[in-house]
Amino acid sequence: xxxxxxxxxxxxxxxxxxxxxxxxxxxxxxxxxxxxxxxxxxxxxxxxxxxxxxxxxxxxxxxxxxxxxxxxxxxxxxxxxxxxxxxxxxxxxxxxxxxxxxxxxxxxxxxxxxxxxxxxxxxxxxxxxxxxxxxxxxxxxxxxxxxxxxxxxxxxxxxxxxxxxxxxxxxx
Numbered sequence: 001x002x003x004x005x006x007x008x009x010x011x012x013x014x015x016x017x018x019x020x021x022x023x024x025x026x027x028x029x030x031x032x033x034x035x036x037x038x039x040x041x042x043x044x045x046x047x048x049x050x051x052x053x054x055x056x057x058x059x060x061x062x063x064x065x066x067x068x069x070x071x072x073x074x075x076x077x078x079x080x081x082x083x084x085x086x087x088x089x090x091x092x093x094x095x096x097x098x099x100x101x102x103x104x105x106x107x108x109x110x111x112x113x114x115x116x117x118x119x120x121x122x123x124x125x126x127x128x129x130x131x132x133x134x135x136x137x138x139x140x141x142x143x144x145x146x147x148x149x150x151x152x153x154x155x156x157x158x159x160x161x162x163x164x165x166x167x168x169x170x171x172x
Contacts, residue, residue, distance in 0.1 A: 002033040003069040007076045007087040009039040014144045015077045036065040049093040066098040073105045078116035105135040115140025
């Protein structure tokens, strides 16, 4: 099972659209997948689930989307030159065992021209520290806002890139 993480809590985001694209392609390639959208995190989890505390709701989310998954694909938008704070808070509140020895791929997205290259590097460092196995192919998709019409990816180069990425990550 691959968990695809839409790494923002922003509603109607291009990050979520890209996560949906990844999920549809996983199904097309007969790969089991699910999406975890950070907008569905418990509203107060940063306070109720930090420093060794937790809630039943948070534990159930971790179990369903992280502990039961073999691999993760993090779709990370660029927020202030790095990853969204909500993603960092999730990582900080989760038990590190959720990430230890797990296979992780990181996909950077931005409306600008760099595809969140700094955020990809930053998150790679975090996952190395946590003992994750970070896949060495990390697509960086620039101008994502121009690559969708409604909910459909219309950029053929990006579609081909994503298909290749998924096939290679599946073999990893």
